[in-house]
Amino acid sequence: MPSWFSWWNWMKDIMIFLGLARKTIKIVFLGLDNAGKTTLFRMLKDNMMIQHTPTLHPDRDEFCLGGLTFLAVDVGGHEQARRLWRDYYWDIDGIVFIIDASDKERFREAKKELDGLLREQMTDKCPVLILGNKIDIPTAASEQQxxxxxxxxALVTGKNNEDLNDKNKTRSIDVFMCSILKKQGYGAGLRWLAEHL
Structure with a gap:
């Protein structure tokens, strides 16, 4: 006899298929401090650009984009907060890793954190959206850089969805350049992420 929980999931899947309910996707925003995680988080939630203080405690909220509801966690990016990232890997569907493309002096530090994330077994099936933020600053690195x-x-899977049925890839990864300040680029990245879940 099926449990109540499995029956509810079956009903929810039917409602999502019929367009009567939204699918909820759990994602986590990661990256170094000052990369733009909280700014994007608030932009998606409230469509507002406000000055933020550094994130001291993880913030959890949801926002809707298209037919999807994203349950997102904004985890701080300062050194102490990065030690807690692993605590938020449980039961997530996708990862948004934000790089400050204008702060090339911190690329080494950001690379170390991204490399650790990509080696993490708990996230080895999660698609990873990498946003190169702050392209509105003239000295920002390009996507290729x-x-x-x-x-x-060698890791990016492409923006054309040709990898969706490739069983040999453990996860989908791609880079999208954006300016959260100018409200450019991150929408395409989030759509890509949703298609790869």
Missing amino acids: IKEYFNLN
Whole structure:
């Protein structure tokens, strides 16, 4: 006899298929401090650009994009907060890793954190959206420069969805350049992420 929980999941799947309910996707925002995680988080939630203080405690909220509801956690990016990232890997569907493309002096530090994330077994099936933020700053790195510095050329799966049925890949990864301040680029990245869940 099926349990109440499995019956509820079956009903919810039917409602989502019929367009009567939204699918909820659990994601986590990661990256170094000052990369733009909280700014994006608030932009998606409230469509507002406000000055933020550094994130001292993880913030959890939801926002809707298209036919999906994203349950997102904004985890701080300062050194002490990064020690807690692993605590938020349980039961997530996707990861948004934000890089400050204008702060090349911290690329080494960001690369170390991204490399650790990509080696993590708990997230080895989660698609990873990498956002190169702050492209509105003239000195910002290009998409190709980020892919080269972070050794991503062999890992990215592409923006064309050709990898959706490739069973040999453990996860989908791609880089999208954006300016959260100018409200550019991150929407395409989030759509890509939703398609790869």
